[in-house]
Amino acid sequence: MHEDMFPLLNAYLDGELHGTRLRDLELHLSSCEVCRNELKQLRLVSDLLQAVPLPEFLPARRFASNLVLSLPRRRMRELPVQPASLAWWLVPAGLLAAWFFVQTAFMLTSALTAAQMTGLLGQATRWLNGGQETIWFAAVSSLFSNRVGAAQPELSLINTLNVFGVNLLDGYLWQALIVLLYWTWLSIWWFRRRPRSMKMENAN
Amino acid sequence: MALPQIAEDENALIEQAQHGDRNAFGELVSLHYSGVVRVVYRLCGDTGLAEDMAQETFLRAWLNLPSFRPQSSLRNWLYRIAVNATLDVLRRRTDEPLEDEADQMYPDQAAGPETSLIEKERVALLQLAMHSLPEAARSVLVLREYGSLSYQEIASVLDIPVGTVMSRLNYARNRLRELLKSDLLQLENEYA
Numbered sequence: 001m002h003e004d005m006f007p008l009l010n011a012y013l014d015g016e017l018h019g020t021r022l023r024d025l026e027l028h029l030s031s032c033e034v035c036r037n038e039l040k041q042l043r044l045v046s047d048l049l050q051a052v053p054l055p056e057f058l059p060a061r062r063f064a065s066n067l068v069l070s071l072p073r074r075r076m077r078e079l080p081v082q083p084a085s086l087a088w089w090l091v092p093a094g095l096l097a098a099w100f101f102v103q104t105a106f107m108l109t110s111a112l113t114a115a116q117m118t119g120l121l122g123q124a125t126r127w128l129n130g131g132q133e134t135i136w137f138a139a140v141s142s143l144f145s146n147r148v149g150a151a152q153p154e155l156s157l158i159n160t161l162n163v164f165g166v167n168l169l170d171g172y173l174w175q176a177l178i179v180l181l182y183w184t185w186l187s188i189w190w191f192r193r194r195p196r197s198m199k200m201e202n203a204n
Numbered sequence: 205m206a207l208p209q210i211a212e213d214e215n216a217l218i219e220q221a222q223h224g225d226r227n228a229f230g231e232l233v234s235l236h237y238s239g240v241v242r243v244v245y246r247l248c249g250d251t252g253l254a255e256d257m258a259q260e261t262f263l264r265a266w267l268n269l270p271s272f273r274p275q276s277s278l279r280n281w282l283y284r285i286a287v288n289a290t291l292d293v294l295r296r297r298t299d300e301p302l303e304d305e306a307d308q309m310y311p312d313q314a315a316g317p318e319t320s321l322i323e324k325e326r327v328a329l330l331q332l333a334m335h336s337l338p339e340a341a342r343s344v345l346v347l348r349e350y351g352s353l354s355y356q357e358i359a360s361v362l363d364i365p366v367g368t369v370m371s372r373l374n375y376a377r378n379r380l381r382e383l384l385k386s387d388l389l390q391l392e393n394e395y396a
Binding site for chain 1: 241
């Protein structure tokens with residue numbers, strides 16, 4: 001019975017017993033000489049420990065002043081790579097891939113158009129003609145097919161130049177859009193990093 | 205000053221120190237130095253080492269403060285750093301004797317040479333008894349007796365269950381009782 005109570009005596013001494021356990025122990029102590037004596041011994045140990053004097057240490061203010069002077073620069077913590085950051089880094093990779101694709105398509109289109117205009121590839125680029133007609137050229141061709149016979153080569157050249165110009169503009173527009181998106185991403189990346197390092201620099 | 209006001213002020217200082225304000229950190233050091241150095245001293249029994257370890261504790265705290273969560277207790281966090289740092293050092297220098305002598309700690313000569321001698325012996329005996337305890341039990345005892353931490357707080361500082369805190373404390377006090385039997389008897393007579 002006493003052995004069961006002994007571990008609780010420490011908790012009682014330290015004010016860590018509450019509720020029914022506290023009431024049960026107090027009830028037990030009121031009738032048990034052995035446990036009362038045990039508690040008394042524990043209290044004496046605690047008193048003896050409290051009576052051990054402390055040496056003199058540096059005053060807190062002086063210690064703090066000395067310490068503050070010797071505080072090292074605080075390094076920025078390396079942020080752990082989080083799953084979300086993978087998507088974040090895929091953005092510039094995707095933009096670069098898109099830029100590469102647009103650039104290649106633009107160059108190929110330009111080369112084919114140039115080849116068609118100069119007739120370098122002969123009949124090989126005939127299949128392009130269907131998709132290379134502007135609206136105005138198609139309308140003129142269908143409405144005045146009998147009357148423009150003599151001017152057909154000139155009109156065809158103007159049509160081809162128009163198609164080339166539109167393709168060129170399209171290519172540049174796409175590239176400009178990709179560059180704009182890339183710069184936006186780069187700015188966000190820069191501003192997300194910058195404030196923390198500036199704070200740390202100012203602090204040190 | 206009311207307790208909630210102190211806690212609020214401390215939280216404000218923590219936030220400033222987290223953003224690199226050294227003066228705010230100095231204020232926090234002033235507030236907690238006494239508690240930290242006492243706990244460390246009771247663990248190691250060496251004044252010089254206690255001051256060194258207090259310095260090490262606050263340096264580590266400064267470096268790791270940005271990761272400290274303000275909703276937890278700064279005192280307990282500091283105690284955790286202090287206890288770990290001190291135990292690391294003590295493990296490395298187990299063969300070296302403790303530097304402090306009892307007369308360094310008990311300068312009260314006014315009580316007369318004989319009484320003073322008895323007190324010195326008692327202090328020396330207590331120091332020896334404390335340091336004969338396994339470090340796990342000693343840490344719990346020091347945090348309870350000199351840090352005035354609750355069992356829950358000790359469990360949190362040492363990262364152990366509350367049940368383990370209770371059993372280690374029980375062991376430490378019983379062991380001290382055996383080692384200090386004669387002193388306890390004398391103390392009992394003084395109280396009687």
